[in-house]
Amino acid sequence: MKDLALHILDILQNSVTSGSTLVKLQIDEIPSKDEYLVKFIDNGKGMDAEMVQHVTDPFFTTRTTRKVGLGLPLLKQNAERTGGRMMIQSEPGKGTEVDVMFVFSHIDRLPAGDIAGTMALTVSSYPAIDFTYTHNTPDGSFIFNTIEIKETLGDLPINNPQVITFMKDFISDNLKEIKAS
Amino acid sequence: MSKITSLADLRNIKANVEAKMSLRERSESPESMVQIRVAMATCGIASGAKIVMDYMINELDKRNIPAVVTQTGCMGYCYAEPTIEVTRPGHQPLVFGYVDAKKADQIIGKYIMNGELLDGIIPVNYENIEGK
Numbered sequence: 001m002k003d004l005a006l007h008i009l010d011i012l013q014n015s016v017t018s019g020s021t022l023v024k025l026q027i028d029e030i031p032s033k034d035e036y037l038v039k040f041i042d043n044g045k046g047m048d049a050e051m052v053q054h055v056t057d058p059f060f061t062t063r064t065t066r067k068v069g070l071g072l073p074l075l076k077q078n079a080e081r082t083g084g085r086m087m088i089q090s091e092p093g094k095g096t097e098v099d100v101m102f103v104f105s106h107i108d109r110l111p112a113g114d115i116a117g118t119m120a121l122t123v124s125s126y127p128a129i130d131f132t133y134t135h136n137t138p139d140g141s142f143i144f145n146t147i148e149i150k151e152t153l154g155d156l157p158i159n160n161p162q163v164i165t166f167m168k169d170f171i172s173d174n175l176k177e178i179k180a181s
Numbered sequence: 182m183s184k185i186t187s188l189a190d191l192r193n194i195k196a197n198v199e200a201k202m203s204l205r206e207r208s209e210s211p212e213s214m215v216q217i218r219v220a221m222a223t224c225g226i227a228s229g230a231k232i233v234m235d236y237m238i239n240e241l242d243k244r245n246i247p248a249v250v251t252q253t254g255c256m257g258y259c260y261a262e263p264t265i266e267v268t269r270p271g272h273q274p275l276v277f278g279y280v281d282a283k284k285a286d287q288i289i290g291k292y293i294m295n296g297e298l299l300d301g302i303i304p305v306n307y308e309n310i311e312g313k
Contacts, residue, residue: 001226001227006227006231009221009226009231010222010223013222013252013254017254063254065257066255070224071223074223114231121231121234121235121238121252122252125251126251126252153195156195156199159249159250160198162194163194165239166186166194170187174186177185
């Protein structure tokens with residue numbers, strides 16, 4: 001994966017396919033502690049302790065179409081490459097939380113990439129699922145919430161091409177405003 | 182400094198889009214539209230599926246083709262990623278492999294608009310991820 005946005009696009013799919021109705025993404029940039037935190041929280045079917053241990057194994061996947069599953073292992077590798085870490089907490093029936101920490105100042109920390117595009121594409125592909133995306137930097141906070149968007153839209157579908165373009169601009173403008181790195 | 186896009190802009194977009202929409206379009210069910218599913222598992226994303234999906238959404242909108250573009254999982258053709266599944270109304274779905282923006286343009290121009298077949302079709306009785 002070339003940037004963080006592609007990892008996010010990938011990991012959000014895990015949450016989406018686990019039967020979640022609400023998927024949360026939170027990014028905290030904390031240069032004072034030299035941390036860049038990415039958190040995925042869903043309310044899907046969750047995993048038992050044994051499965052949690054296995055998901056970072058590249059030869060583990062729930063898919064039946066192929067025998068490898070690289071989403072989480074690649075993200076873990078990229079986090080650890082900066083001196084960071086990945087932690088997974090999950091409870092069957094409750095949901096899953098994936099916490100990733102990158103060392104902020106490390107040269108190998110991936111560039112953020114097009115997070116706005118990632119969110120717009122994911123949100124529009126799964127109209128029945130609600131998403132929130134919170135991004136905190138020392139300069140401010142931005143919260144993107146599809147519940148709010150859908151309320152404004154009324155019966156206009158969230159996968160209308162012009163709405164997708166709006167969401168991209170809305171997120172990227174606000175990320176610029178809080179000086180997201 | 183330039184203006185920041187806000188929810189107020191979304192209200193304008195909604196008003197604009199709805200004014201342009203005819204009654205027929207409003208009642209259009211997904212089955213009567215072109216449906217495109219972009220394989221977006223780890224393999225697809227790493228090969229550039231996001232660019233293809235972005236391109237498809239913009240280009241179909243520009244050409245005024247009513248279509249639904251969504252994501253799907255890995256269909257097991259990791260070697261041929263990015264792959265997309267195109268379903269024209271009333272036709273069997275077709276899967277195209279090695280799709281980039283240029284290929285996507287040909288798929289829209291030839292297959293979606295005119296029903297012409299082109300190279301790169303994966304000729305199999307595949308099962309998609311939802312069917313597994």
